[in-house]
Amino acid sequence: MRRKLVVANWKMHGSLAQNQQLLDSFKAHLANLKHVDVAICVPYPYLQQAQSTLSGTPIAWGAQNVGKYPVGAYTGEVAASMLKDFGATYVILGHSERSTAYCESAENVAAKFVTAKNAGLTPVLCVGETLQEREAGVMEHVVSEQLDPIIALHGAGIFKNAVISYEPIWAIGTGLSATPEQAQSMHEFIREKIARLDPEAAMSVRIIYGGSVNPLNASKLAAMQDIDGGLIGRCSLNADEFEQICFAAENAAIKH
Ligand code: PEP
Numbered sequence: 001m002r003r004k005l006v007v008a009n010w011k012m013h014g015s016l017a018q019n020q021q022l023l024d025s026f027k028a029h030l031a032n033l034k035h036v037d038v039a040i041c042v043p044y045p046y047l048q049q050a051q052s053t054l055s056g057t058p059i060a061w062g063a064q065n066v067g068k069y070p071v072g073a074y075t076g077e078v079a080a081s082m083l084k085d086f087g088a089t090y091v092i093l094g095h096s097e098r099s100t101a102y103c104e105s106a107e108n109v110a111a112k113f114v115t116a117k118n119a120g121l122t123p124v125l126c127v128g129e130t131l132q133e134r135e136a137g138v139m140e141h142v143v144s145e146q147l148d149p150i151i152a153l154h155g156a157g158i159f160k161n162a163v164i165s166y167e168p169i170w171a172i173g174t175g176l177s178a179t180p181e182q183a184q185s186m187h188e189f190i191r192e193k194i195a196r197l198d199p200e201a202a203m204s205v206r207i208i209y210g211g212s213v214n215p216l217n218a219s220k221l222a223a224m225q226d227i228d229g230g231l232i233g234r235c236s237l238n239a240d241e242f243e244q245i246c247f248a249a250e251n252a253a254i255k256h
Contacts, residue, residue, distance in 0.1 A: 171211025
């Protein structure tokens, strides 16, 4: 059975002082979760702070991007091995804020995915459609095309033990979450697509949902069959809200 996973995406927020308050609270309140993995994805400069605060706890940490090459003359990039140096285990890839603001292509994300996996990091691959694409009914086609470059590069087996986050773009930071049924339907579609190519990878890949998850909607989302947890933006910057979401996932896991 897949363990639930809740990932915090702090985006470009935080300071040493603010982070410390959040991390200390997570450490105090989330260390005893039995059925949920928790990971905090911080801006690069705060990896060391996450490492020194969270080492020795079950809470993992990670980054929000990685360079696609292992090493070399790539000014401004950060290698997967550098994330590993700071104890990171997760890395968010392909977030729509990066594809929109930095024109990141699905092919680029695919290369980063393979680099991260080869380095022993767990990639959290973001996929999702725009509102226009959903209204046009092509959301599955769009998400499928976001997965294809990775499959073409390395086969569907690369999704074994990886994480895919379904993040409808219209739901990110808008307060308008997908319904549990809408999210479940897409998660099932993604799992079935991978299962046709590699059933073992489909069983192990954790497909989490991101997009305006909050303490009020977290339980119903986490209760769905193919929703293995959440990627949390805004509410991960509020200790109480993030912790409530983690406990909602814990309770859903107990009921499953
Ligand atoms: C995100 O940015 O990955 C996200 C899900 O943000 P929010 O929870 O704020 O919608």
